[in-house]
Amino acid sequence: MDHSEYILDFVIPAGKRGTTGANGLPGKQGPTGPTSQEDLIYNQYNNSFTTGLLNIFKTIILPDDSLCFSVNNNEITINKPGNYEYTLCGKINGSANLNIQVIDENSKLDNIASISSVKEATLFSKSGILKITSKQKIRLYFFANATNANVEPLKFIIKRLPF
Amino acid sequence: MQNSSNYTLDFIIPIGPTGPTGPQGIEGITGPTGPASLSALIFSDFNSMPKQGYLTIYKNTILPTNSPVFIPSSDQINITEPGNYEFIISGTIGGLSANEIISISMEVQSEDGMKYSVMLASIVADANQECFAQTMLLTFEKKQTIKLYLRKNDIYNSSAETVNLLIKKLAF
Numbered sequence: 001m002d003h004s005e006y007i008l009d010f011v012i013p014a015g016k017r018g019t020t021g022a023n024g025l026p027g028k029q030g031p032t033g034p035t036s037q038e039d040l041i042y043n044q045y046n047n048s049f050t051t052g053l054l055n056i057f058k059t060i061i062l063p064d065d066s067l068c069f070s071v072n073n074n075e076i077t078i079n080k081p082g083n084y085e086y087t088l089c090g091k092i093n094g095s096a097n098l099n100i101q102v103i104d105e106n107s108k109l110d111n112i113a114s115i116s117s118v119k120e121a122t123l124f125s126k127s128g129i130l131k132i133t134s135k136q137k138i139r140l141y142f143f144a145n146a147t148n149a150n151v152e153p154l155k156f157i158i159k160r161l162p163f
Numbered sequence: 164m165q166n167s168s169n170y171t172l173d174f175i176i177p178i179g180p181t182g183p184t185g186p187q188g189i190e191g192i193t194g195p196t197g198p199a200s201l202s203a204l205i206f207s208d209f210n211s212m213p214k215q216g217y218l219t220i221y222k223n224t225i226l227p228t229n230s231p232v233f234i235p236s237s238d239q240i241n242i243t244e245p246g247n248y249e250f251i252i253s254g255t256i257g258g259l260s261a262n263e264i265i266s267i268s269m270e271v272q273s274e275d276g277m278k279y280s281v282m283l284a285s286i287v288a289d290a291n292q293e294c295f296a297q298t299m300l301l302t303f304e305k306k307q308t309i310k311l312y313l314r315k316n317d318i319y320n321s322s323a324e325t326v327n328l329l330i331k332k333l334a335f
Contacts, residue, residue, distance in 0.1 A: 018182030033197030125296035162199035163227040
């Protein structure tokens with residue numbers, strides 16, 4: 001300093017750092033999920049000339065790890081409640097009847113569909129809807145009403161519906 | 164600034180730096196459920212029909228139960244939405260007489276009055292009983308009415324039996 005000039009020399013610190021900002025906006029909605037799968041079971045049955053349960057000789061369950069269905073020699077078990085669509089098709093020769101039987105957890109048996117043949121060769125296809133409220137077994141029962149009556153290998157597909 | 168006796172000190176104090184970015188926002192809401200390949204279906208059981216005419220419905224199952232797509236009445240099913248539909252029909256014609264001529268067809272009528280028939284089975288009987296089954300895919304651009312018609316000579320004792328119709332509205 002001299003007598004006519006003054007120097008002001010100081011440091012003005014910057015203000016303190018601001019507080020953390022508010023949370024950002026929520027993210028965008030996720031993408032649409034994949035198409036729903038409908039578990040299914042496809043069985044081929046052995047032919048038969050005798051009255052009784054038809055035996056399964058080939059089974060395909062999709063997807064591979066589906067818990068909806070299990071199968072043994074002559075019965076399909078539907079393990080999950082829900083609505084199911086079925087189609088049974090094949091050929092019956094001679095006088096005979098074929099029943100689609102359902103057995104519930106209390107061993108109550110119900111014939112949900114029946115196909116009858118009165119002639120040499122009956123080609124048929126039968127579809128329907130099953131409402132399953134508890135574990136159920138499904139099987140095919142063949143009644144041969146005449147000596148040479150028989151059923152050729154049948155195909156039976158059951159699909160779990162998405163509603 | 165200066166006047167004769169007072170001095171004003173005028174300066175700017177800079178503000179502090181911007182604070183750190185806030186934390187990430189919360190996760191977005193879950194996306195919608197993926198589509199199913201089916202939107203709705205109706206499964207109808209028809210009464211036995213021993214005479215020429217329209218088959219009447221004995222029982223319907225509609226899924227989902229509150230679906231507005233299908234409105235059945237005594238002898239027809241109304242389809243209320245345009246779309247692609249899979250039809251699966253099966254049944255038996257029993258009590259046939261030798262050489263009897265009989266047929267069963269599906270009549271499709273649009274809300275604008277256009278109508279056509281789809282032949283399901285046309286039989287010249289050589290046995291007491293015949294089974295039939297058909298699967299088809301139909302595309303509708305308008306509302307439709309579906310009926311099943313049995314054509315026969317009523318002097319014969321044949322009848323359409325255990326006729327089922329499954330109609331599925333596809334999701335594509």
